[in-house]
Amino acid sequence: MRYKSRLLVSLIAVSLALAGCGGGGGQRSPSGNTSGGALDRSAELRLATNAFGTSFDPHLSRNFATDVPWDFPIYDRLLSFADNKLEPMLAESWELADDRRTLTMKLRSGVTFHDGTPFDAEAVAANITRGKELDGSTVARVFALIDSVQTPDAGTVVFNLNGDGSLLPYSLADIPGAMISPAAFDGNVAQQPVGAGPYKLVSSTSDSATYERFDGYWAPDRAKVAKITYRSIPDDNARFNALRTGQLDVMQLPATIFQQAQELETRGQAKIERALGSAVIGILLNTKHPQLSDERVRRALNLAVNREAINDGLMEGECVPALQPFTAASVGNDPALDSQIRYDQAEARRLLAEAGVTNLVLRTNVVGVSPYTEIAQAVQAQLAEVGITLELTNVPGGEARAEWRKGGWDAFSALITAGVDPALTLSTSYLATDAVGGPASPELTALVDESAQFAIGSPERASAMQKISGHLTGSPTHIMVCAPQFGWLTGTNVQVEPGAFYSYSYIFDPTRLGITS
Numbered sequence: 001m002r003y004k005s006r007l008l009v010s011l012i013a014v015s016l017a018l019a020g021c022g023g024g025g026g027q028r029s030p031s032g033n034t035s036g037g038a039l040d041r042s043a044e045l046r047l048a049t050n051a052f053g054t055s056f057d058p059h060l061s062r063n064f065a066t067d068v069p070w071d072f073p074i075y076d077r078l079l080s081f082a083d084n085k086l087e088p089m090l091a092e093s094w095e096l097a098d099d100r101r102t103l104t105m106k107l108r109s110g111v112t113f114h115d116g117t118p119f120d121a122e123a124v125a126a127n128i129t130r131g132k133e134l135d136g137s138t139v140a141r142v143f144a145l146i147d148s149v150q151t152p153d154a155g156t157v158v159f160n161l162n163g164d165g166s167l168l169p170y171s172l173a174d175i176p177g178a179m180i181s182p183a184a185f186d187g188n189v190a191q192q193p194v195g196a197g198p199y200k201l202v203s204s205t206s207d208s209a210t211y212e213r214f215d216g217y218w219a220p221d222r223a224k225v226a227k228i229t230y231r232s233i234p235d236d237n238a239r240f241n242a243l244r245t246g247q248l249d250v251m252q253l254p255a256t257i258f259q260q261a262q263e264l265e266t267r268g269q270a271k272i273e274r275a276l277g278s279a280v281i282g283i284l285l286n287t288k289h290p291q292l293s294d295e296r297v298r299r300a301l302n303l304a305v306n307r308e309a310i311n312d313g314l315m316e317g318e319c320v321p322a323l324q325p326f327t328a329a330s331v332g333n334d335p336a337l338d339s340q341i342r343y344d345q346a347e348a349r350r351l352l353a354e355a356g357v358t359n360l361v362l363r364t365n366v367v368g369v370s371p372y373t374e375i376a377q378a379v380q381a382q383l384a385e386v387g388i389t390l391e392l393t394n395v396p397g398g399e400a401r402a403e404w405r406k407g408g409w410d411a412f413s414a415l416i417t418a419g420v421d422p423a424l425t426l427s428t429s430y431l432a433t434d435a436v437g438g439p440a441s442p443e444l445t446a447l448v449d450e451s452a453q454f455a456i457g458s459p460e461r462a463s464a465m466q467k468i469s470g471h472l473t474g475s476p477t478h479i480m481v482c483a484p485q486f487g488w489l490t491g492t493n494v495q496v497e498p499g500a501f502y503s504y505s506y507i508f509d510p511t512r513l514g515i516t517s
Helices: 007-013 064-071 121-133 168-172 236-244 255-266 295-303 307-314 335-340 345-354 372-384 397-404 422-431 442-451 459-474
Strands: 044-049 079-082 085-088 091-096 102-107 146-153 156-161 199-204 208-213 227-232 250-253 271-276 280-285 319-321 360-367 388-395 411-416 479-490 494-496 513-515
Touching (some): 044 236, 102 121, 121 146, 121 156, 250 255, 280 295, 295 345, 295 479, 372 388, 372 411
Parallel strands (some): 044 250, 360 388, 360 411
Antiparallel strands (some): 079 085, 146 156, 208 227, 271 479, 280 411, 280 479
């Protein structure tokens, strides 16, 4: 089915849905660890990643991907997302009108927030209003698509939209869809969060959080452990040693220590979950920079990067060299484009000379965690060989993307954010939000607008996305490096429910993990 596109209203409005330091779209890890033994519902689940969450207030989240594991235990969303499909959560059903301008949801009854406040249609409407109007709200652009919310009864909400709402349900399954108790609005939600999720936050520090089971939760079987302790451990080896010595049950597993993790798994002392994601590690470029606005310069930068050397030397072969924006895990990937990956310093120098560029210096914001720092240093050395200087500044992982979006940097070494749908990838990284220089060309905008005429899931749309991938391969807007294999390492007594791990990022839903006896 075809429909008229309103691209910059509908796509950009939901572009923050899965954006973040580690965000990206893709399939969930297809396997689930099913360790023997019964679930120990009195157990403590101990987890660690490389970055602390930015806020316990979902309306002030500065990095959705980073905040997911910290916030999901506290907050149920209107919808959930697992096994590459939307699922009911606080909304039992949802229906998008044929004109895609009205989204109706039927809500779950008998749900209460942690403070005893009932969850109903008025609570949903209050959350949307707060998200639109709160000073500093980071979900306001998502909710800008929503003109008004009707509450015909306590169990029904109707979102009246000003654009195409096809992707809005995906946003409502992520941080923007997290429901806060309206009774908590006048307090400090960021420090004293009140949700309707399976766990309550009982304490937090600058790098850890402790949660305990909420006995009044509407689906008690979902709270698989009595307590969750979540830590930020930026050093990869320290994090690995903590799991190896039994101090952790689950850890984010970077490619840089994947071989060590495999050895642990071979000895039967741990288990690995991994999958190719839909996001690419690279260097985002600010095309407002006078010299970066020249396509020849951006092509030269891509030609000067030796992706194979980075993959083999830094990433233990776990980061697939990439030039196109969509990986093999995403709609829009064109395998034929992989043959265009080139490392050609001579051609890079020729293009720079043709563009009249000498002594180019790029102030570069670097996500200050592995592997972004190591990759940025490798690219820095390679670009120096063609006369380009990257001045690298490490920024804490939870803050780096928000700092980039202020627009004062020339480049940003990070994950080129992907969403569960390629339209979200394009909107976030190439048209708005992370594209601080704006769309690089009218041709790109026209191609994206053309793709939006086709229904999600249609062959025509997939073909249109491949055309976009081809355009961005030949006319790059960022320096593409490689598509990482994302992984997690768990103890042998960890039970993994399907959908627990997001293959496109170093994030996971702790409520889908349990400990066996």
